[in-house]
Amino acid sequence: MSNIVVAALYKFAKLPDYREIQQRLFDFCVAQGLNGTLLLAEEGINGTVAGTRAGVDALMQFLRADARLVDIDHKESYADTMPFDRMKVRLKKEIVTLGVPGVDPNKKVGKYVEPEKWNTLISDPEVLVIDTRNGYECDIGTFRGAIDPRTTTFREFPEYVRRNLDPAKHKKIAMFCTGGIRCEKATSFMLVQGFEEVYHLQGGILKYLEKIPQEQSMWEGECFVFDQRIAVGQGLKEGTHEQCFACRHPVSLEEKASPRYQPGISCPHCFDSLPQRTRERAIERHRQNELARIRGKAHIGVTQKKQAETQRES
CATH class of the missing domain: 3.40.250.10 (Rhodanese-like domain)
Known part of the structure; x- marks a missing residue:
């Protein structure tokens, strides 16, 4: 079994002190060697982290020590390599953005x-x-x-x-x-x-x-996930999809065989609609990534991994 545990978690709970929680939560995650993104808002917590078995267990224990999060649940899957670059704890108006005033899952849900x-x-x-x-x-x-x-x-x-x-x-x-x-x-x-x-x-x-x-x-x-794996299938096994750098749409094995698929530049989903400026940026980014690969180091620009991270459950 892969040794990296990926834990997706969320809980709607009244957290009026969420701003005060941020630094303490961040420091704890870093101390446990966890990477990923956690979102905090007055309505609760949401996010995905990855790390060792001990690190994930410690985080869940840390969260459940707060009486408001005592019954927080999480879903686990596994990865061969760390699917996130770093640890982030962000403050938000909503932990998942609907943008409609008066909607409060802490009061009423299906x-x-x-x-x-x-x-x-x-x-x-x-x-x-x-x-x-x-x-x-x-x-x-x-x-x-x-x-x-x-x-x-x-x-x-x-x-x-x-x-x-x-x-x-x-x-x-x-x-x-x-x-x-x-x-x-x-x-x-x-x-x-x-x-x-x-x-x-x-x-x-x-x-x-x-x-x-x-x-x-x-x-x-397959099911799209917000990390480097891109997708998982039955039994939460890592899927076969990759991600287009230009439009961020998942790309299947069949689509990769299309002449409209140009690694790092375009895919069948965006080939006809990609603005020229976006295409030029994608071409330059791909060129820089290839140079970095040849030199044996990752390019400091946007990577597929970071793209997936920015697509949180919005």
């Missing part, structure tokens, strides 16, 4: 559905299944029969709901996302909008892929 019961729920023809992730994530994998709203950021989800869904018509709605945080906040928003029967996958896709055997799985494809 019904949690355990992975073992998810298949039964989404097989119900009366249930509308919605993927709350961004379009580039849905492109490489989703649940059978799920609706892809084609959002580019989570902030666009409320507008999708207002334009396409009606509480009087859509009586049962089930939502999911990577780790559970976006769909949880989405259920809070939906309840405020008047939808009454709203469900969300507890632990998200990651927990489902971890717990549900391949032969029983209703998941199709």
